[in-house]
Amino acid sequence: MRGEADTRCRPWPRRAVDAPAWEAAAERLAEGQGTLLALWGEVGGVHMAVLDEAAAPGIEVLSLACPDGRFPSVGRVHAPAIRPERAMRDLFGLEPVGLPDPRPWLDHGRWGVAAPLSATPSARAAPDAAPAYPVLPVEGEDLHEVPVGPVHAGIIEPGHFRFTCDGETVVRLEERLGYVHKGIEERMRGADLDRAARLAARTSGDSTVAYGIAFARAAEAALGVAPPPRAVWLRALMAELERLANHLGDVGAICNDASFALMHAHCGILRERVLRAAMTCFGHRLMMDRVVPGGVACNLDAAGAAALRALVAEIAARFPRLADLYDRTASLLDRTVGTGIVRPDLARRFGAGGHVGRASGRAFDSRRALGGYPPYDALRFEVPVLEEGDVNARVWIRIREIEQSLALIGQILDRLPDGPVRVPLSPAAGEACEGLALAESFRGEVLVWLRLDAEGRVARCHLRDPSWFQWPLLEAAIEDNIIADFPLCNKSFNCSYSGHDL
Amino acid sequence: MPMRKTFLEGLLHRPLTDPPPALDDPELAELGRKLDAAARRRLGRSLAIREVDAGSCNGCELEIHALNNAFHDLERFGLRFVASPRHADVLLVTGPVTRNMREALERTWRATPDPKWVVAVGDCALDGGLFAGGYACVGGVSAVVPVDLHIRGCPPMPAQLLKGLLTLLAPP
Ligand code: SF4
Numbered sequence: 001m002r003g004e005a006d007t008r009c010r011p012w013p014r015r016a017v018d019a020p021a022w023e024a025a026a027e028r029l030a031e032g033q034g035t036l037l038a039l040w041g042e043v044g045g046v047h048m049a050v051l052d053e054a055a056a057p058g059i060e061v062l063s064l065a066c067p068d069g070r071f072p073s074v075g076r077v078h079a080p081a082i083r084p085e086r087a088m089r090d091l092f093g094l095e096p097v098g099l100p101d102p103r104p105w106l107d108h109g110r111w112g113v114a115a116p117l118s119a120t121p122s123a124r125a126a127p128d129a130a131p132a133y134p135v136l137p138v139e140g141e142d143l144h145e146v147p148v149g150p151v152h153a154g155i156i157e158p159g160h161f162r163f164t165c166d167g168e169t170v171v172r173l174e175e176r177l178g179y180v181h182k183g184i185e186e187r188m189r190g191a192d193l194d195r196a197a198r199l200a201a202r203t204s205g206d207s208t209v210a211y212g213i214a215f216a217r218a219a220e221a222a223l224g225v226a227p228p229p230r231a232v233w234l235r236a237l238m239a240e241l242e243r244l245a246n247h248l249g250d251v252g253a254i255c256n257d258a259s260f261a262l263m264h265a266h267c268g269i270l271r272e273r274v275l276r277a278a279m280t281c282f283g284h285r286l287m288m289d290r291v292v293p294g295g296v297a298c299n300l301d302a303a304g305a306a307a308l309r310a311l312v313a314e315i316a317a318r319f320p321r322l323a324d325l326y327d328r329t330a331s332l333l334d335r336t337v338g339t340g341i342v343r344p345d346l347a348r349r350f351g352a353g354g355h356v357g358r359a360s361g362r363a364f365d366s367r368r369a370l371g372g373y374p375p376y377d378a379l380r381f382e383v384p385v386l387e388e389g390d391v392n393a394r395v396w397i398r399i400r401e402i403e404q405s406l407a408l409i410g411q412i413l414d415r416l417p418d419g420p421v422r423v424p425l426s427p428a429a430g431e432a433c434e435g436l437a438l439a440e441s442f443r444g445e446v447l448v449w450l451r452l453d454a455e456g457r458v459a460r461c462h463l464r465d466p467s468w469f470q471w472p473l474l475e476a477a478i479e480d481n482i483i484a485d486f487p488l489c490n491k492s493f494n495c496s497y498s499g500h501d502l
Numbered sequence: 503m504p505m506r507k508t509f510l511e512g513l514l515h516r517p518l519t520d521p522p523p524a525l526d527d528p529e530l531a532e533l534g535r536k537l538d539a540a541a542r543r544r545l546g547r548s549l550a551i552r553e554v555d556a557g558s559c560n561g562c563e564l565e566i567h568a569l570n571n572a573f574h575d576l577e578r579f580g581l582r583f584v585a586s587p588r589h590a591d592v593l594l595v596t597g598p599v600t601r602n603m604r605e606a607l608e609r610t611w612r613a614t615p616d617p618k619w620v621v622a623v624g625d626c627a628l629d630g631g632l633f634a635g636g637y638a639c640v641g642g643v644s645a646v647v648p649v650d651l652h653i654r655g656c657p658p659m660p661a662q663l664l665k666g667l668l669t670l671l672a673p674p
Contacts, residue, residue: 106602108601108602110601110602110604110605111601111637111638112601112637113637116637116638121637126601150603150606151554151587151606151610153585153586154585155553155555155563155566155567155583156555156563157555157558157560157563158555158556158603158606178602179557179600179602179603179606180555180557180558180597180600180602180603181557181600181602181638182557182559182598182600182633182636182638182639183633183636183637183638183639184633186636186637186638187632187633187635187636195632198632199632202559202561202632202633202656203559204559204560205558205559205560205561205562205563205564205657206560206561206564208559208561249564249567262505262508262509265571265572266508268568268570268571268572269518269571269572269573271568271571272568272571272572272573275568279659285565285659286561286564286657288561288656321507321508322508325505325508328505329505496560497560498557498558498559498560501602
């Protein structure tokens with residue numbers, strides 16, 4: 001790990017600390033001072049990014065060297081750190097001393113290797129039968145367990161849910177994830193920027209534009225390169241289209257899980273229109289690989305702009321009636337109102353972003369926070385916030401964000417600057433450099449931290465999906481609800497399995 | 503009120519459904535000819551599909567979902583998604599097959615009654631794609647279960663997915 005006072009991490013500094021300072025930082029998080037943004041390891045050290053909007057510079061990265069492979073657990077005092085620390089141990093063999101949950105997380109005992117990202121991965125037989133994973137014990141006379149997954153009944157990603165129920169009421173949900181762990185951070189090592197950007201874009205396909213932006217911004221920050229203004233605006237245009245498509249899909253899918261298929265059908269039509277417009281304008285329905293370090297790999301002509309204006313007009317004409325339909329269908333509201341509540345204090349403690357946080361009173365939106373990133377600092381939009389924290393609130397946050405994205409697309413089309421869309425990056429800066437960036441995906445902020453070596457190849461890249469700090473809240477949200485409402489709750493969160501499992 | 507209006511509009515407007523795709527892809531046609539004729543007779547013109555995500559980035563799932571929307575309307579072809587592999591004729595598998603999903607994929611395949619077809623969807627499912635070569639992926643569905651048809655793309659568009667699935671139904 002690089003040593004002391006390495007402040008070349010841009011735009012936010014990274015500071016080497018000793019163990020007592022590391023523990024003090026953990027204590028501050030536990031007391032509710034600041035928010036844990038990310039916690040990740042590398043060979044010989046650990047890093048923690050902390051958000052404190054009240055104190056300049058807003059985000060700080062603390063680094064602790066641990067040559068003996070051990071570090072004081074943050075999860076010992078601050079629960080949101082537990083899963084990231086379990087993952088660090090699985091991947092790097094780093095030992096979080098005092099970690100309350102010693103079970104592996106991403107490592108299911110199937111890789112044929114232990115600590116694959118450490119300096120000395122050790123070969124291990126990959127057992128054919130699943131090694132036992134002890135779920136948390138539950139005691140009580142009338143309780144029964146319902147295991148679900150990893151393969152689910154619908155077209156969704158794999159994960160295992162263990163419900164403990166008293167009659168129909170869920171008294172505990174325990175998640176087990178990691179099934180779609182692809183080893184992305186290992187595949188990143190040594191990759192050139194092009195290849196690394198393509199990997200980042202496939203961390204969670206539904207957020208491919210957001211990952212593209214976060215990765216590109218981290219690389220550009222590291223190299224001290226500014227993308228051309230037109231590229232920055234085109235990125236935001238694609239990001240808002242992505243948000244629109246996902247929110248439309250989610251509103252429909254949530255209603256569908258309450259057996260209200262009509263909304264699903266109509267939202268599905270609008271979603272498809274967004275994807276078709278993206279295809280027309282940018283040559284890919286999900287806009288994958290369109291954001292690249294240095295700019296964008298596409299442009300928008302007059303016909304494309306006209307197609308997007310028509311799209312916005314159509315959705316603006318049709319969607320309000322669908323929102324109205326949602327709001328007036330008592331049988332639907334009966335399922336969503338008061339279901340799956342996330343308490344605001346929990347959302348704040350976990351630093352939950354996106355609709356999960358904003359439906360529970362946490363207003364953070366990386367497009368706006370800390371001054372925002374361009375071009376959002378020059379755009380007018382609102383960040384909707386509600387306090388109720390139930391499925392209904394998460395639906396309404398999406399409805400409001402759909403309206404905001406439509407308005408943003410209009411503003412961007414009105415003001416899209418002319419000029420080039422890409423600058424060449426000359427990565428051979430001759431020395432290692434680091435960058436950190438946030439980008440707001442439809443589900444919350446994606447964080448990318450990147451270190452490039454002297455040849456401009458990726459030395460280490462950490463990708464943190466917003467789902468890391470949302471998945472644990474789903475366990476809390478379903479408590480005391482009936483098990484039949486789980487699909488509804490789960491859909492209203494819509495966490496990414498792939499983005500989490502990496 | 504909004505419900506009535508929405509229904510009425512649905513009745514009065516032309517359907518949005520796209521015309522069926524032309525099965526003019528020589529590569530797919532070739533694959534179609536190779537499919538087991540006996541299985542084709544047994545399974546007939548209606549197929550039940552079970553989707554299995556074996557490590558996808560979820561991009562492929564988004565486009566598979568789109569097959570159900572009003573534009574692509576998969577069910578008009580006699581194709582439908584089912585909830586259990588025990589009800590399925592076809593497994594639609596995505597992803598580079600992570601080592602953590604390998605057993606679940608094998609067990610899903612074994613739970614699917616014969617005759618059955620496996621369709622591998624996306625560049626990852628073909629050979630692991632960008633994720634191939636690491637410690638965490640097996641790399642390609644055919645390394646784990648026999649594959650009858652590959653549909654390429656990252657992700658394949660719904661029209662390409664439809665074309666691929668329709669070759670399973672087309673007469674040899
Ligand atoms: S083929 Fe592409 S879209 Fe499909 S799972 Fe792989 S990376 Fe994702």
